[in-house]
Amino acid sequence: MAKNKAAKPRRPRAETPRGFRDYFGAEVTNRAEMLSRVTAVYHAHGFDPLESSAVETVEALGKFLPDVDRPNEGVFAWEDDDEGWLALRYDLTAPLARVYAQHRRDLPNPYRRYAVGPVWRNEKPGPGRFRQFYQCDADTVGAASVAADAEICGMLGEALEAAGIARADYLIRVNNRKVLNGVMEVAGVLDPADPERDAARRGIVMRAIDKLDRLGLDGVRALLGAGRKDESGDFTEGAQLGEAQADVILGFMDARAEDGAGTCARLRELVGGSATGLEGVQELETIAEMLAASGAGHVVIDPSVVRGLGYYTGPVFEAELTFEILDEKGRKRQFGSVAGGGRYDDLVTRFTGEKVPATGVSIGVDRLLAALAAKGRAEAAPAGPVVVTVMDRDRMAEYQAMAAELRAAGIRAEVFLGGGNMGKQLKYADARACPVAVIEGGDEKARGVVQIKDLALGARLAANIETREDWQAQPAQMEIARGDLVAEVRAMLARAGG
CATH class of the missing domain: 3.30.930.10 (Bira Bifunctional Protein; Domain 2)
Structure with a gap:
């Protein structure tokens, strides 16, 4: 005789009620x-x-x-x-x-x-x-x-x-x-x-x-x-x-x-x-x-x-x-x-x-x-934030400080908080329509520089990028002094119309 199994709790349906909608x-x-x-x-x-x-x-x-x-x-x-x-x-x-x-x-x-x-x-x-x-x-x-x-x-x-x-x-x-x-x-x-x-x-x-x-x-x-x-x-x-x-x-x-x-x-x-x-x-x-x-x-x-x-x-x-x-x-x-x-x-x-x-x-x-x-008069989709990529997880506080520095200068910015490799970070940036990405690995940190990437050109290539070397091989990437971060990001945003 089959044992009575406890009924699994019914999961709620993830859908809006009819006649309602979500706004993104x-x-x-x-x-x-x-x-x-x-x-x-x-x-x-x-x-x-x-x-x-x-x-x-x-x-x-x-x-x-x-x-x-x-x-x-x-x-x-x-x-x-x-x-x-x-x-x-x-x-x-x-x-x-x-x-x-x-x-x-x-x-x-x-x-x-x-x-x-x-x-x-x-x-x-x-x-x-x-x-x-x-x-x-x-x-x-x-x-x-x-x-x-x-x-x-x-x-x-x-x-x-x-x-x-x-x-x-x-x-x-x-x-x-x-x-x-x-x-x-x-x-x-x-x-x-x-x-x-x-x-x-x-x-x-x-x-x-x-x-x-x-x-x-x-x-x-x-x-x-x-x-x-x-x-x-x-x-x-x-x-x-x-x-x-x-x-x-x-x-x-x-x-x-x-x-x-x-x-x-x-x-x-x-x-x-x-x-x-x-x-x-x-x-x-x-x-x-x-x-x-x-x-x-x-x-x-x-x-x-x-x-x-x-x-x-x-x-x-x-x-x-x-x-x-x-x-x-x-x-x-x-x-x-x-x-x-x-x-x-x-x-x-x-x-x-x-x-x-x-x-x-x-x-x-x-x-x-x-x-x-x-009538074609709707506002263009707004650009996403500048994204600070995470190369070394144990330096998260420094990346947060970098994003805060950009925000203090009036630039919308965030740190990537998901897991995964550089490819995943770039796909995220592409989905958010991020105009610029900032990279600072251990080597850049030691030399006092950061890499900044113009993603307007790089977004369409992001799906095929898996490594940091692939990233650096793409055009529209600059190595700048760490102290010039705000000025150079602002200039790159201006060139992109942002």
Whole structure:
């Protein structure tokens, strides 16, 4: 009879959860450099940085996400024994409302801030659609004038250009939720006397409009009606509008004319006698005038822009990149949206009971980095550190001192801490894109010299080098006095462009 053997402990799988990813050296560095240029624009406009908690109470975050059919209504949430329900932030705007409400007596009014960081959404992942991603926001809290909205739009254009997007390659599209609300009044899905009635249907309508670029008019019409089944077989419930009601909404989406004045004239007709709708049209006209006067980048009035989040109350805007790329199937398409935002006058009011106007914009950092790569404007992979090789293990302290001397002079440097022969050390240097290697064996030590190697040329030969003699036979290697190490390494880096 076979003996029962104790089951071996199950090893965890080394894989990221679906919808998440890891970021490595050059990606992290490129992101930081791009964000430094964007936030410099925000800083120049007088905005201050803010870092808020990644975790908020579910009550503070509110229920504003468009993908409400996901668990916990689109957020990653859990119940804490002491704090109740907590969640990872789904954007950087909802936390700002909490921060301002909590610290408003200590903050200037208006309060202008920018923030950068990861956010999390419990959405259905797909190609290029992750459940954790980075955002870069700029917001003004406490300014009711549409001049604040116009400033945000103009500043967004400056930020895109600072990041490396040419003015001819982007378009900032502006609309107003008040106009859409006026159209919904006409369509019979918004009663100003009872705004809570039909709120769920209006949410479906807004999400349908927001998917125009992806689904086309037929897909939007299906979502305005009975619903739509996607290619995977998943069914999305529609707003259950009648044909006449859907026609009103689709007419609103198709109201863009040759210029802003023509678009606003059409919108005035569509909103009829709705006071809210007419107020929204007037705000659009004012924003267009201000942006034209400031010489802002390409800005158009576009009724198809609604933004999916439920907290917007006035002007909304979206930055679209207009150049073409090839999709996964090799078809040409425009790159699409990389940023969006708008006015959210009721978000802080949830905490204070007082009217607190606010407006802001959020850049999708990963999307913008992908756009820069598609245009060939991504930063080149940064060079690695100078590597001090280890010839004699018992002299490790001296090698560490050598690397410290280089770092004190402002040169990035490290000592090779792995085991193995010179070939392995060179393969490591090649993998790190190290520009220069430093060698000091016993012979060099006795003579007061070191060898320095230009690896830009030698990297491609590293795989075939096994001995110190092979190394020294290669070109671009110099023997220098030990006292000249910093100066000679600096000169070699300069020649290599580092």
